[in-house]
Amino acid sequence: MRIALFDSGIGGLTVLSHARRVLPSEEFLFFADRDHVPYGTKSVPAVRGYVREAFRFLVEKQGADAVVVACNTATSVAVDEMRRLYEVPIIGMEPAVKKALAQDGERRVLVTATPITINGEKLRRLVSAHDTHHLVDLLALPRLVEFAERREFVSPRVEEYLWNALAPYDLVHYSAVVLGCTHFNYFKDTLRRLLPKAVGFVDGNEGTVEELARRTGLCTMPAGTQMASCRFFESGRPVAGAEPLARIESYLARAARMEEIV
Numbered sequence: 001m002r003i004a005l006f007d008s009g010i011g012g013l014t015v016l017s018h019a020r021r022v023l024p025s026e027e028f029l030f031f032a033d034r035d036h037v038p039y040g041t042k043s044v045p046a047v048r049g050y051v052r053e054a055f056r057f058l059v060e061k062q063g064a065d066a067v068v069v070a071c072n073t074a075t076s077v078a079v080d081e082m083r084r085l086y087e088v089p090i091i092g093m094e095p096a097v098k099k100a101l102a103q104d105g106e107r108r109v110l111v112t113a114t115p116i117t118i119n120g121e122k123l124r125r126l127v128s129a130h131d132t133h134h135l136v137d138l139l140a141l142p143r144l145v146e147f148a149e150r151r152e153f154v155s156p157r158v159e160e161y162l163w164n165a166l167a168p169y170d171l172v173h174y175s176a177v178v179l180g181c182t183h184f185n186y187f188k189d190t191l192r193r194l195l196p197k198a199v200g201f202v203d204g205n206e207g208t209v210e211e212l213a214r215r216t217g218l219c220t221m222p223a224g225t226q227m228a229s230c231r232f233f234e235s236g237r238p239v240a241g242a243e244p245l246a247r248i249e250s251y252l253a254r255a256a257r258m259e260e261i262v
């Protein structure tokens with residue numbers, strides 16, 4: 001089966017890294033909208049336009065049999081329209097609020113995402129459906145997307161940005177930080193140093209791949225060394241050449257390392 005994963009940028013590679021290892025026999029396409037990243041600080045109509053373009057390319061030109069929107073921001077504003085336009089299974093991503101609340105239910109949960117996701121109607125509805133004890137706080141971290149896109153993962157600037165953003169929260173009262181943007185997974189090592197040990201990470205990556213398997217009737221395998229093939233595109237252009245492919249490989253390697261951090 002030809003499965004497309006789509007994100008504004010390199011965040012979706014954190015989902016691909018997992019998907020390729022648990023579905024090693026499938027054929028993957030990865031689309032990063034490099035011309036338009038970041039999405040999270042742009043206008044909603046602009047993002048909807050970019051997502052339409054990406055779907056036209058992936059479904060109509062590349063013949064994808066299923067599309068994973070590995071982007072919480074695009075899911076927030078455009079997935080409903082895409083489901084009306086296309087018949088292929090479309091798997092979106094939403095911040096894993098329900099999972100985080102189910103894990104504890106007493107301590108607070110800090111949901112981090114881009115400004116579009118944080119201010120979106122979809123997240124508001126998700127929180128009001130599950131946060132019956134008013135335990136959820138929302139925090140936009142748009143600069144993490146910029147840092148990730150320029151491969152600045154561990155630096156005094158990243159640390160200072162996160163330190164200041166987290167300062168208003170008394171983190172001893174929290175059980176989890178929800179990584180509600182796929183770009184944020186790249187910063188788990190820095191976040192781990194800043195957060196108390198009792199605060200865990202919750203993201204939607206594994207759940208999304210399980211949902212992909214369920215919707216397409218595929219069977220996942222325990223992650224091993226075998227990996228599915230993948231063709232990479234940047235805003236519709238095939239990625240070719242040693243340097244750009246090496247850059248993607250370095251993101252994938254970091255994504256795999258970050259998956260180990262809980």
Ligand code: DGL
Nearest residue numbers: 008011039040072073182
């Ligand atoms: N990686 C995306 C997400 O999961 C969006 C990042 C951006 O382009 O702002 O929301």
